Amino acid sequence: MYDIIIIGAGPAGMTAAIYARRASKSVLVLEALSYGGQIINTPDIENYPAAAHISGFEFATKVYEQAAALGAEFVFEKAVDIIDGGSEKTVVTTDNSYTCKAVIIATGSRNRRLGLPNEDELIGRGVSYCATCDGAFFRGKTVAVVGGGNTALEDALYLCDLAAKVYLIHRRDAFRGDEKTVSALKARETAEIIYNSTVTALLADKRLTGIEVTDKDGGVRTIETDGLFVAVGRVPENAGFAKLIKLDEAGYIAAGEDCLTNVPGIYAAGDGRAKNVRQLVTAAADGAVSAEAAVRYISEL
Amino acid sequence: MNVIEVTKANFEAEVLKSDKPVIADFNADWCGPCQMLKPVIEELAAERTDVKFVSVNVDEQNELAYEYNVSSIPCLIVFRGGKEAGRSVGMKPKSEIVKLI
Numbered sequence: 401m402y403d404i405i406i407i408g409a410g411p412a413g414m415t416a417a418i419y420a421r422r423a424s425k426s427v428l429v430l431e432a433l434s435y436g437g438q439i440i441n442t443p444d445i446e447n448y449p450a451a452a453h454i455s456g457f458e459f460a461t462k463v464y465e466q467a468a469a470l471g472a473e474f475v476f477e478k479a480v481d482i483i484d485g486g487s488e489k490t491v492v493t494t495d496n497s498y499t500c501k502a503v504i505i506a507t508g509s510r511n512r513r514l515g516l517p518n519e520d521e522l523i524g525r526g527v528s529y530c531a532t533c534d535g536a537f538f539r540g541k542t543v544a545v546v547g548g549g550n551t552a553l554e555d556a557l558y559l560c561d562l563a564a565k566v567y568l569i570h571r572r573d574a575f576r577g578d579e580k581t582v583s584a585l586k587a588r589e590t591a592e593i594i595y596n597s598t599v600t601a602l603l604a605d606k607r608l609t610g611i612e613v614t615d616k617d618g619g620v621r622t623i624e625t626d627g628l629f630v631a632v633g634r635v636p637e638n639a640g641f642a643k644l645i646k647l648d649e650a651g652y653i654a655a656g657e658d659c660l661t662n663v664p665g666i667y668a669a670g671d672g673r674a675k676n677v678r679q680l681v682t683a684a685a686d687g688a689v690s691a692e693a694a695v696r697y698i699s700e701l
Numbered sequence: 702m703n704v705i706e707v708t709k710a711n712f713e714a715e716v717l718k719s720d721k722p723v724i725a726d727f728n729a730d731w732c733g734p735c736q737m738l739k740p741v742i743e744e745l746a747a748e749r750t751d752v753k754f755v756s757v758n759v760d761e762q763n764e765l766a767y768e769y770n771v772s773s774i775p776c777l778i779v780f781r782g783g784k785e786a787g788r789s790v791g792m793k794p795k796s797e798i799v800k801l802i
Binding site: 432433436441442443455456457460476523524526528530533536537538606607627 | 729731732733734736737738741759760766770771772773774776788790791792793794795
């Protein structure tokens with residue numbers, strides 16, 4: 401039996417592992433994909449204290465090596481369920497099950513899909529969820545961005561420097577995002593904003609060739625495009641734990657800054673927790689807070 | 702070196718005319734998930750002698766990337782008898798890549 405099982409090896413989970421190991425607790429970190437979480441997609445981190453410039457990959461690798469050197473065990477399996485037996489909890493993965501005294505859920509979030517029928521098969525064939533990752537493939541081409549938040553605006557602006565033409569499709573008639581980014585985008589000759597519209601179909605021949613856009617009055621038009629960048633928000637990865645852990649309406653774990661969930665001995669850390677600021681530094685902070693809480697819980701068992 | 706670096710010049714000989722199935726890893730130096738996937742591919746290449754593993758740098762080989770409709774990396778494409786027989790986009794655990802083969 402482990403003292404603490406941490407689900408998710410992103411910045412929150414791995415920071416929790418560092419704190420828990422330094423408190424001499426045995427730690428198992430379960431991860432479905434690879435260590436690092438979504439930060440590995442960031443080419444250059446510029447807002448983490450003491451690291452003016454560091455790539456997401458390098459950051460993730462350093463934190464992983466730090467946690468592993470302290471003795472945290474990493475197993476690459478997807479956790480699908482938690483069974484609460486009070487002082488003994490079981491985490492079930494796709495391959496095994498592991499017991500522990502306390503659990504920290506740090507599963508983060510993933511990109512929201514549009515939900516169109518052929519969307520999955522076109523990922524990497526014109527459909528993307530990360531402008532900074534895949535923008536380079538569309539140099540001199542036509543791209544469309546769908547979404548109305550800051551990410552969509554920033555993606556569109558970023559793509560204006562690469563693509564010959566950038567459409568931004570937004571379902572409302574105005575942006576609620578950062579005013580500076582909105583005006584910067586409006587000033588770009590290559591950018592065209594299409595308001596009150598949604599993407600209703602993806603047209604393809606081996607790769608994306610165009611999109612069907614429907615406006616709020618039901619008018620349909622086809623736009624030829626080589627790429628579609630989907631920036632319609634993120635969804636937390638908590639559905640698997642919903643029968644045990646209380647979530648908020650959006651699916652985030654209902655836990656405050658103390659990281660406490662509705663179940664004693666189970667904690668929430670990182671982007672999957674209900675919070676206002678989802679940044680690298682707040683994920684790391686959650687890691688520390690949740691680990692301290694778990695250590696205290698175990699000492700009182 | 703178990704993973705062969707391929708270019709447009711040797712793609713036909715190394716990939717399309719290979720006797721063994723080929724997994725081509727389209728990647729770039731600036732791509733974080735590609736760097737994560739690299740050791741997994743190297744590990745598989747050492748274990749699986751029945752499959753050939755090659756690496757395609759999309760910055761240098763943008764024609765190959767375009768030809769095979771690669772617009773997100775990392776992208777693994779399986780070739781059998783010179784034809785695409787499957788693909789996987791994004792970071793994947795080793796077990797998922799084995800399933801591709």
